[in-house]
Amino acid sequence: MNMRLLFLACITVASAVLTFPALPQERPARVALVIGNASYPDSSTPLSTTIRDARTLAEEFRRSDFDVDLKENLGKEEMRVAIDAFMNKIKTGMSALFYFNGFGIQVGRQTYLIPVNAQIWTEAEVRRDGISIDATLAEVQRRGAKVKIVIIDAARRNPFERRFRTSAAGLAAVDAPEGTLAMFSAAPGKVLNDGTGTNSLFVSELIKELRVPNLTAEEVFNRARIGVSRASNNEQVPWVASSLIDEFYFGATRPTQTAAPAPAPAPSPAPTDTPAPSPAPAPTPATIPAPSPAPAPAPAPTPAPAPAPTPASVPPAPPPEPSGGATAKAGDTFRDCADCGEVVVVPAGSFQMGSASEFENPVHNVKIEKAFAIGRHEVTFDEWDQCVEEGGCKHRPDDRDWGRGDRPVINVSWLDAKAFVTWLSQKTGKTYRLPSEAEWEYAARGGVSTPYWWGRDAGTRQANCRECKTDSPSQTLPVGSFKPNPFGLFDTAGNAAEWVEDCWNDNYRGAPVNGTAWQTGQCRLRVLRGGAFDSQAKYLRSQARFRYDSDVRFSANGFRVLRELQ
Secondary structure, eight states, rough: OOOHHHHHHHHHHHHHHHHHHOOOOOOOOOEEEEEOOOOOOSSOOSSHHHHHHHHHHHHHHHTOEEEEEEEOOOOHHHHHHHHHHHHHHOOOTTTTEEEEEEEEEEEETTEEEETOOOOSSHEEEEHHHHHEHHHHHHHHHHHHHHEEEEEOOBOOOOOOOEEEEEESOOOOOOOOOTEEEEESSTTOOOOOOOOOOOOOOOHHHHHHHTSSTOOOOHHHHHHHHHHHHTTTTTOOOEEEEEEOOOBBBOOOOOOOOOOOOOOTTTTTTHHHTTTTTTTTTTHHHHHHTTTTTTTTTTTTTTOOOTTTHHTTSSSSSTTTTHSSTTTOOTEEEOOOOSSSEEEEEEEOEEEEEEOSSSSSSSSSEEEEOOEEEEEEOOOOOHHHHHHTTTOOOOOOOOOOOOOTTTTTTSSOOOOHHHHHHHHHHHHSSEEEEEEHHHHHHHHHTOOOOOSHHHHHEEEEEBSSTTSSSSSSSSSOOOOOOOOTTTTTTSSSSSSSEEEEEEEEEESSSTSSSSSSSSSSEEEEEEEEOOOTTOOOOGSTTTTTTTEEHHHHHHHOOOOOOOEEOO
């Protein structure tokens, strides 16, 4: 009898366990610090939507189970105290969110958030009084946060920057550690005027997407970016960067399909809904693979030689045949069409790539097995505008009133540069592409091993950069304003930073040694070389390298082309 009762009790308990709905899995703790700085004594009027934006988002994050500290109009010490208290809450495995709305300034390619009582007249005082986003993120990482979310609405014209710069430089892209999702209200290098209304356009669109169920945080940010872009007619395009390694949800997660099949059709529309706006953010994941086969247009003319004679019979015909073919000799220059940029032949060879510096190590031997031709100059506005006129390029970049013509094209993304070389390949019937990072450094060195192609030190009047003592304003100069390197290339140091083909990797461990592009790593980020007009002289070294989002345009970034030889 007792055994029978015990058996029945076990059956009852088991039945209850099987039929009782599963408890939702407890998610890791979440902490957030929200700061709105609106009342700057040095500004004529308070920022109009900043405080309402901060309060609205703080409430939204609380609904998403964040433990939120909301702070308003903080001075320097108050900001440091608030950030310290935020850091002390972070434990290993937690999710940490940091939001700032106010003024921000970039110095040395880092963004500093400005307290309301800042006294800023120089770049050094920005570093002294401002709060570095990169340093803040690094500390959040050190504290063990698994997910790090940063939202910055600070790309405004401000009263401080005009005291030491001729024009506003916007914010710098963040150096995001693994597990980070970052969103800026505007692309790096861009500035906005203060908004009007109850909430800014940026926060209004963000709130709208935060309230959509079953979206990952990346989907929320990308959909908000599209919404802002559309609502502003592309005048304001927020910037999103992600190094998340797991999906993160602000609200309810996607339902699992372990229970009854009935709910399964319901979630289905949500995922299919998401792709609708995805075409715009998709350039990053979707078009990065596509450009790699970009040289594919070049083979097209090969099976169809009929169209080729037409362009080849005009100006391009004489130069390319002797100079662009098998008979090309090192130092030869030629054009493939009357309005094409001039390229110079660089011989095959080997060199020691890199240096002992961070991001540039280890030094390794690279063998360039085939000669190639590369642009003598950076691609100019004249060349770019021709691409726009012929329909190969969709974007007409702003020249910041510095002039177009023979100045290097700027404000172009890596994706824009890929569109240009695809168009140029189709136009000429030849294979044009971006150089690999190894090809670029080999050509930029010009056969020498010193940090700069002209010697060990930056010297004066050798290139266009912030510390180059050229007595010129901080802006681009016409290409060829300084002497060429030993291979005949102009402006490999300074003027405009140059996109190359490679994905970003933090060092050269595992890098190709045959001169080809490195197509694995952080491929949403692409490599820039050569430094720019606003760079310190040390960033003009032939070994120096930078990274930037492939779909973001910036006023210091341009490119030069490589033309493969038959």
